[in-house]
Amino acid sequence: MRLSHAVNAAACTTCNALECGRLALDMTSNRKPDNRCLAAARRCTATGSLAFAVALCAQAQQTYQLDPFIRATSGEPTCPEVKPPVLTEQEMRAQAHSRVERGTSCCLAGTCPCGGAYRRDPEINDRVAHAIQADPRFRDTSVWVTTTRQFVTLQGCVRSNAQRRMLERFVERLPDVALVWNETSISRSNRAR
Secondary structure: OOHHHHHHHHHHHHHHHOOOOOOOOOOOOOOOOOHHHHHHHHHHHHHOOHHHHHHHHHHOOOEEOOOOEEEOOOOOOOOOOOOOOOEEHHHHHHHHHHHHHHHHHHHHHOOOOOOOOOOOHHHHHHHHHHHHHHOHHHOOOEEEEEEEOOEEEEEEEEOOHHHHHHHHHHHHOOOOOOEEEEEEEEOHHHHOO
């Protein structure tokens, strides 16, 4: 191994020790190092400041996606891309605690199956996305679906207010959907008409 690779690996391994797993080179699982980590390590190697490279790697924050998220349709080319809902590690830990608490209490009350209110979200999310894809009325939309506790969030673009309402009613009628939050908007190309 060349010296620069050894220094890069050392910098990223130190990042891993600092719980910066996404940016780190985990030597045991052979994950590739993140480009930002390697670039910082190379710059700092040239100046002899390996400690600075380690600090840069440690600053990067890992994000987590707890809820299922999928693109259901892509028929509206002018619709901006919707990003999945992500949380920082601190937000994830707080949400995990409340999710466990909520799941336990609803199980004891008999309002959800034991194992938590979130357990079937991936299945529901996939079913909703496939149903939207299969319906020709929504072929010209760009819709993303997220499900949390059987609450379905629709985001993206539709062609008209009528199509927006039709999409919401369609999803509300699907099995196991408790509530629909319709955050879709009318596509830019149709607002001018």
